[in-house]
Amino acid sequence: PVESIAAGAAAGGPPGTEDAPDGRDGPEAGGAAGNPRDGGAGQVPVTGVTVSGGEATVQAPFVRALFAALADDPRTAGLTRFVDSNGDCDPQVWEMLAPVTDGVMLDLKALDEDRHIVLTGESNARSLASIRTVAALGLLHEVRLLLVPGLNDDDDTLRRTAAWLHGAAPGVRVVINAFRHEGTRACARDLVEPRPADLTRYREVLTGAGLTDLTVPSP
Numbered sequence: 551p552v553e554s555i556a557a558g559a560a561a562g563g564p565p566g567t568e569d570a571p572d573g574r575d576g577p578e579a580g581g582a583a584g585n586p587r588d589g590g591a592g593q594v595p596v597t598g599v600t601v602s603g604g605e606a607t608v609q610a611p612f613v614r615a616l617f618a619a620l621a622d623d624p625r626t627a628g629l630t631r632f633v634d635s636n637g638d639c640d641p642q643v644w645e646m647l648a649p650v651t652d653g654v655m656l657d658l659k660a661l662d663e664d665r666h667i668v669l670t671g672e673s674n675a676r677s678l679a680s681i682r683t684v685a686a687l688g689l690l691h692e693v694r695l696l697l698v699p700g701l702n703d704d705d706d707t708l709r710r711t712a713a714w715l716h717g718a719a720p721g722v723r724v725v726i727n728a729f730r731h732e733g734t735r736a737c738a739r740d741l742v743e744p745r746p747a748d749l750t751r752y753r754e755v756l757t758g759a760g761l762t763d764l765t766v767p768s769p
Contacts, residue, residue: 598630598652607639610646617650632691637680638672644683653691654684657727660702661711668701678718685719692723697752699729699742705755712759723763726752745769 599620601613613633620626630652637656644654658677660666666674684690693715697703702711715722728744744752746769753766 596629598632599626600632600634600655602634603636605636605638606633607635607643607647610639610643614647614650617647621650635680637677637684639676639680641679641683644680644687644689648687648689651689654689655692655694656681656684656690657694657696658711658715659696661707661714662702665702665707669696669698678714681715682718685722690719690722692725693719694725694727696727696729697744697748699744699748701741703744703748703752705751708752708755709759712756712761716760721763723765724756724761725765726756726767728752728767 599617601616606613617631620629620631631650633647633651633654635654635656636659656677658674658681659669660674661678663674666672666677681690681693695711715724726749728749729741730743749766749769753764756764
């Protein structure tokens with residue numbers, strides 16, 4: 551039940567029930583009402599709750615109810631409430647979640663639809679629309695850009711992706727999600743991981759194309 555999960559957040563909950571977004575707190579992290587909550591010496595304070603997946607928006611009504619319960623409870627009202635999503639949902643989902651959500655982290659696996667279909671088997675139309683919608687709502691915390699050598703990381707694609715993001719969400723924070731084999735399905739085992747030289751090139755091309763808030767993993 552929603553009430554039980556909200557109560558778990560207030561009490562500190564079991565490990566994994568509350569997370570700051572990918573270890574990178576949003577601007578409101580910590581909030582008011584005496585939070586972050588200090589669980590005691592040697593424990594990390596809880597500053598926010600992030601729903602992830604699977605895909606959290608598949609259960610959007612539950613997420614809204616959970617976030618509303620957290621906001622209404624004085625013990626958890628100061629915790630930030632974030633959604634971690636691949637963006638494959640209708641714009642109405644974000645409009646429903648907006649009143650109780652502090653921020654959203656969205657994936658962009660490929661700008662070009664044909665490349666996105668190769669990577670996921672699905673169109674990217676709803677994912678692109680989600681970036682625009684969430685940005686317009688003022689809730690876009692960051693975009694995680696998946697880059698796979700030979701599929702979506704050539705210089706032209708990088709520049710076009712940067713231009714699209716700048717137009718859809720000016721100034722958005724972009725985090726490069728460099729492809730790794732760990733945890734992938736068998737069908738992705740033949741994909742290539744970026745080399746250190748690729749990571750350096752990503753930074754140079756994307757910043758040169760106008761992305762001002764860019765995080766690239768260390769080689």
